[in-house]
Amino acid sequence: MIKQAIIPLAGLGTRLLPLTSVFAKELLPINGKPGIEFILDECIESGIKEVIFIISKKKEMIKNYFNNDLFYKKIIKEKKDQRIVNEYKKILKYKKMIKFVYQNKPLGTGDAVLKTKKFIKDKYFLMLLPDDLIIKKNCSISMIKVHKKYKSSVMASMNVKKSSVSRWGIYKLNKRLDKNNSLIDDVIEKPTIKEAPSNKAVIGRYILPKTIFKKLLNQKPGKGGEIHITDAIQSLIKENEKFIAHNFSGKYLDCGTMKGYIKSSLEISKI
16 A cells, blocks of 8 residues: 655745745645645545655745644634634644655755655655646546556656657656556656657656665766656666556646646636
8 A cells, every 4th residue: 555655845946936935836825725735635535644745944834834833723712713723623634644854955856755765664655746736536546546456656647749848757658558557668858859759748646666765875966967766767667667657537737837827726716
């Protein structure tokens, strides 16, 4: 069973400036609800019992959001507002399952994952990237089902326009296992249109093996001087570790850009 999830939150969110000059992007409201709560709800519905947030000192606001007990107790005592009581109960539910680790230097997603090494107990764990919201159908639940069926690592996959492949990690696929799942031969980070082996993009949901930590410990920086999780995944695939690309059926929303953030609120308001 997949019982633990990690969520990298140390990024500065420069694509959402000026909002993120004073505010953590993960706490920005999407149709009246902080974006990170959509991710937490996805985890809870998937049976996740513990979530590890990777933050930086500059993102202490996120930690404070879930640890503001004195504020809530005082307000509830004064106002006796049931809505505030319900909100506080929800925060407490999240708080019980969250641990915090720090990544104070922006050295890439692979480095962020490595910070969680001592906390991961089981052979596999879930990773969710908060910029990627998937609504209408829980992507993590469907990926966990695939993991159970094939006893392997799983990564979310989505068709993108050929003209936009340079924005994404792109899969080179092997044989098809069934209608929505294929074995992965390789993952190429932000290829040119000519280099791209397909138009199947990596989306921010991963079920990863604990063995990835050994790769990350010895991994040299890649593009941009960062430690990329895709490089570690490539190393494991070369050693015949099985990774599956899963075509999810939910609706993908990109919350990491201003245009995408605005669109996400509009889409969620329609549900």
